[in-house]
Amino acid sequence: MIRKVHEIKLQLRYRDIDSLGHVNNAxxxxxxxxxxxxxxxxxxxxxxxxxxxFVIAHMEIDFLKTLHLFDDVILRTRIVKVGRTSFTFDHIILSEQGKDVYCHGTAVAVAMKDGSKVPVPQFIKDLLAD
Structure with missing residues (x-):
C-alpha cells in the first residue's frame, strides 16, 4: 500500500538555535x-x-511562527504536483496537536540522469497526494 504522506516528530537540536533563541531559518x-x-x-x-x-531547483518557505528548542512539532511531507520532468513537495511543520503552524514550504525537484532532465519515474507519480 502506498503511503502518500510522511509524518515525523522532529527532534530539535541545540545547534539548530541561533543567537535570538529560536530555530535558525536555514x-x-x-x-x-x-x-x-x-x-x-x-x-x-x-x-x-x-x-x-533529482535536484532541488526551487524552494519557498513561509515562516509563520517562531520555533523554539523545546517545541514539540511534526513535519508533514507529501508530493502535490507532478510534471513531465519535475515534481513538487509540500512541507509543513506544525505542533503535535495540529493547532499551530510554524512554517509551510514547497520544493520543486527535477528528475535527472547523467546531468540531463528525464521524465519523472512512475513510482514518484504514484506518490502524488490526492
Whole structure:
C-alpha cells in the first residue's frame, strides 16, 4: 500500500538555535530534507540514495511562527504536483496537536540522469497526494 504522506516528530537540536533563541531559518531546509527522504523510505523497502536522482531547483518557505528548542512539532511531507520532468513537495511543520503552524514550504525537484532532465519515474507519480 502506498503511503502518500510522511509524518515525523522532529527532534530539535541545540545547534539548530541561533543567537535570538529560536530555530535558525536555514535549518528548516534540513528539516524538509528529512521529510523528503522519509517519504521515499516509507514507500520502498530497498530505498537507496542512488535510486532516486533529482535536484532541488526551487524552494519557498513561509515562516509563520517562531520555533523554539523545546517545541514539540511534526513535519508533514507529501508530493502535490507532478510534471513531465519535475515534481513538487509540500512541507509543513506544525505542533503535535495540529493547532499551530510554524512554517509551510514547497520544493520543486527535477528528475535527472547523467546531468540531463528525464521524465519523472512512475513510482514518484504514484506518490502524488490526492
Amino acid at each position: 535549518v528548516f531546509l534540513s528539516y524538509f530534507e528529512i521529510g523528503r527522504i522519509g517519504l521515499f523510505r516509507l514507500n520502498s523497502d530497498d530505498y537507496r540514495v542512488d535510486s532516486i536522482n
